[in-house]
Amino acid sequence: MNIGITDRVVRLIGGLIIVIIDFIASGDLELAFVALGLWSVLTSTFGWCPFYKLMKINTCAITLIKKS
Numbered sequence: 001m002n003i004g005i006t007d008r009v010v011r012l013i014g015g016l017i018i019v020i021i022d023f024i025a026s027g028d029l030e031l032a033f034v035a036l037g038l039w040s041v042l043t044s045t046f047g048w049c050p051f052y053k054l055m056k057i058n059t060c061a062i063t064l065i066k067k068s
Contacts, residue, residue: 001047004059008044015040 003011018037025033043049052058 001060001062002052002058003043003047003049004061007059008047011040011044015044 015037018033018040022030022033022037047060
């Protein structure tokens with residue numbers, strides 16, 4: 001997990017708003033809105049963002065301890 005609770009809530013609300021806007025948008029922008037909205041909702045649901053991993057960003061307060 002690399003997404004904290006605040007980041008997850010913001011992504012979830014933002015993603016849901018974008019998906020709702022998708023229903024209002026024209027056909028040209030419809031696919032872009034649904035892709036962006038689903039991306040936000042899915043990353044907030046799973047708590048992991050591959051772009052955060054690439055940029056070495058971690059907003060999650062919980063660190064996983066690896067057993068040796």
